[in-house]
Amino acid sequence: MNKKRVLIVDDEEDMRFLVCMYLENSGFECLQAENGEEALELVKQTKVDLILLDIMMPNIDGFALCERIRALSDVPIIFLTARGDEWDKVKGLKLGGDDYVVKPFSPGELVARIEAVIRRSTYHNEHKADGLLSFGAMQIDEKGRKVVVEGKEVVLTLKEFDLLLFLAQHRGQAFSREDLLMRIWGYDYTGNARTVDTHIKTLRLKLKEYGRFIKTVWGIGYKFEV
Amino acid sequence: MNKKRVLIVDDEEDMRFLVCMYLENSGFECLQAENGEEALELVKQTKVDLILLDIMMPNIDGFALCERIRALSDVPIIFLTARGDEWDKVKGLKLGGDDYVVKPFSPGELVARIEAVIRRSTYHNEHKADGLLSFGAMQIDEKGRKVVVEGKEVVLTLKEFDLLLFLAQHRGQAFSREDLLMRIWGYDYTGNARTVDTHIKTLRLKLKEYGRFIKTVWGIGYKFEV
DNA sequence: GAAATCCTTCACAAATTTCTCACAATTATT
DNA sequence: AATAATTGTGAGAAATTTGTGAAGGATTTC
Numbered sequence: 001m002n003k004k005r006v007l008i009v010d011d012e013e014d015m016r017f018l019v020c021m022y023l024e025n026s027g028f029e030c031l032q033a034e035n036g037e038e039a040l041e042l043v044k045q046t047k048v049d050l051i052l053l054d055i056m057m058p059n060i061d062g063f064a065l066c067e068r069i070r071a072l073s074d075v076p077i078i079f080l081t082a083r084g085d086e087w088d089k090v091k092g093l094k095l096g097g098d099d100y101v102v103k104p105f106s107p108g109e110l111v112a113r114i115e116a117v118i119r120r121s122t123y124h125n126e127h128k129a130d131g132l133l134s135f136g137a138m139q140i141d142e143k144g145r146k147v148v149v150e151g152k153e154v155v156l157t158l159k160e161f162d163l164l165l166f167l168a169q170h171r172g173q174a175f176s177r178e179d180l181l182m183r184i185w186g187y188d189y190t191g192n193a194r195t196v197d198t199h200i201k202t203l204r205l206k207l208k209e210y211g212r213f214i215k216t217v218w219g220i221g222y223k224f225e226v
Numbered sequence: 227m228n229k230k231r232v233l234i235v236d237d238e239e240d241m242r243f244l245v246c247m248y249l250e251n252s253g254f255e256c257l258q259a260e261n262g263e264e265a266l267e268l269v270k271q272t273k274v275d276l277i278l279l280d281i282m283m284p285n286i287d288g289f290a291l292c293e294r295i296r297a298l299s300d301v302p303i304i305f306l307t308a309r310g311d312e313w314d315k316v317k318g319l320k321l322g323g324d325d326y327v328v329k330p331f332s333p334g335e336l337v338a339r340i341e342a343v344i345r346r347s348t349y350h351n352e353h354k355a356d357g358l359l360s361f362g363a364m365q366i367d368e369k370g371r372k373v374v375v376e377g378k379e380v381v382l383t384l385k386e387f388d389l390l391l392f393l394a395q396h397r398g399q400a401f402s403r404e405d406l407l408m409r410i411w412g413y414d415y416t417g418n419a420r421t422v423d424t425h426i427k428t429l430r431l432k433l434k435e436y437g438r439f440i441k442t443v444w445g446i447g448y449k450f451e452v
Numbered sequence: 453g454a455a456a457t458c459c460t461t462c463a464c465a466a467a468t469t470t471c472t473c474a475c476a477a478t479t480a481t482t
Numbered sequence: 483a484a485t486a487a488t489t490g491t492g493a494g495a496a497a498t499t500t501g502t503g504a505a506g507g508a509t510t511t512c
Contacts, residue, residue: 144398144451145443157469158445194489195471201491216489218479383458420500421460427502444468445499 004118007031009039009065010054010080019052022107028114036060040068048075050118055081076117080105133168135226138210140168149210156206159184163199164207167214167224174223196222229255230344231273235265235291236280236306245278245336252337262291269295276344280306293413302343359394361452364436366394375436382432385410389425390433393440393450402447422448 006028010016013034020030031048033039035057042048051069055062066077133140137150145161147154156164162184167175175183177193185191200222204211215225232254236242239260246256257274259265261283268274277295281288292303357368363376371387373380382390388410393401401409403419411417426448430437441451 141398143400144449145400145446146398159470191470192472194473197489198471198491200489204490219488385459417459418461420462423500424460424502442500 003027003029004049005029005031006114007033007039007042007048007051009033009036009051009057009062011035011057012054015054019110022110023114026107026111036065036068039065043069043075050114051075051077052114053077053079055079078113078117133165135168135210135213138207138213140165147207149207154206156203159199160203160206163196164203164214164224167222171224171226174217174220176221180221229253230275231255231257232340233257233259233265233268233274233277235259235262235277235283235288237261237283238280241280248336249340254340262294265291266294266298269298269301274299274301276340277301277303278306278340279303282307293408296409296413304339304343359391361394361439362436364433364439366391373433375433380432382429386425386429386432389422390429390440390450393448397450397452400443400446400449406447 006023008016008019008023008030009032010019011034016032016034020032023030031042033042036059039051039053043051053062053066057065062079062081066079069075069077132142139148140146141148142165147156147161147164163180166180166184177196180196181189181191181193200214200216204214207213213224213226215223217223232249234242234245234249234256235258236245237260242258242260246258249256257268257272259268265277265279269277279288279292283291288305288307292305295301295303357370359366359368365374366372367374368391373382373387373390389406392406392410403422406422407415407417407419426440430440433439439450439452441449443449
């Protein structure tokens, strides 16, 4: 699994630096923004997996910024706040913040919260209503049952599509041939497990260099990994 | 913009009340229904912008209710479900639920989902409002129930028109024959699924080269794609 | 009530996909 | 280095799905 990118928005440099250090030690990649404008710019220009947002900032406060970010993206937001009262919580959540952490906080708690929110969010995003998965220049449109690589459609058969979709939806997870048969072909399917290999073969052929996303896990089966 | 009206269908009163409170705080107007009958009655008699539908209910379950609502209206539906086996059903289901949210959910997430679905849906409806869909030199006039290709009217029968309209309104999305029968012929229609093929055939014939917009999705059904 | 139109079903041909198998290539084990 | 286990691959048979014409039933129109 690739590193998750967290954007830290806080006007205090020390605070940003401290949090950044914690998170990088815990395996996250960090971006920093000193104010709302910087934050918005980063959200527009780069893929961010989660935002840590200080409520108390000059010029534009965290709540207002949250609204403006929400207009651009569904990226999960965790509020950092010194005020721990219930009103803040309700107001924050109402605006689309996904959690909040009260300062001062322990590094462990913060990391745990971040991981929980990201887990929830990727879980949902993978199964989003518009059913669109993107991996670089490859897009999988679940509802349209269509795969586009570098702007051109790659025509897949039913089983090929189902197989690719399933693996992509469970990115990073390895499955045995039997698992795949069970979950894609159905519980009652009784057929040769090597059939999976054949479909993997044609998938790799059709996807050309993007077939590299489908990895062989020797002795186990296959997985999808970017 | 006037307030959007959300119908909450859940047999647990506490749940309804809680969700209702959150939504009203976020600027929605709420209706509540304790069971399927109440829900159907409200859908028939009032304008509803979105339905939040609990899957697990006594008597009539959420899936069945969804079908019956779909027979009446295209109002967007978000399923509420506890994580577990029934979740898989939702995923597999393409009966016209527009999204689903897994319990427990954060208020912020719920509101965000609702807003996203409503935004998408009213966008769609605004386009529908003038009831004119255009695809190159082909126009579908919903209100006039008339199709014009390169300036000349193509005379379609009732079912042909409904089928073309439905597919065109859900451009890019693949539907099984059963889905199409359900949503165009009605949820209680019991007929041969291949009937759809026959209508597709005559549609393609009548639309001539514009019949290419109707694509066969092998092993699944059909979709409309420009 | 007759005629015309529309909808549905059916059967068969055509197209496409899926599966199996055998052997080659690769990777792990002794 | 030899052997065993696992995976890659090509070809073709088997199975599935779709296209289509024809025909009968249903519905609407006159």
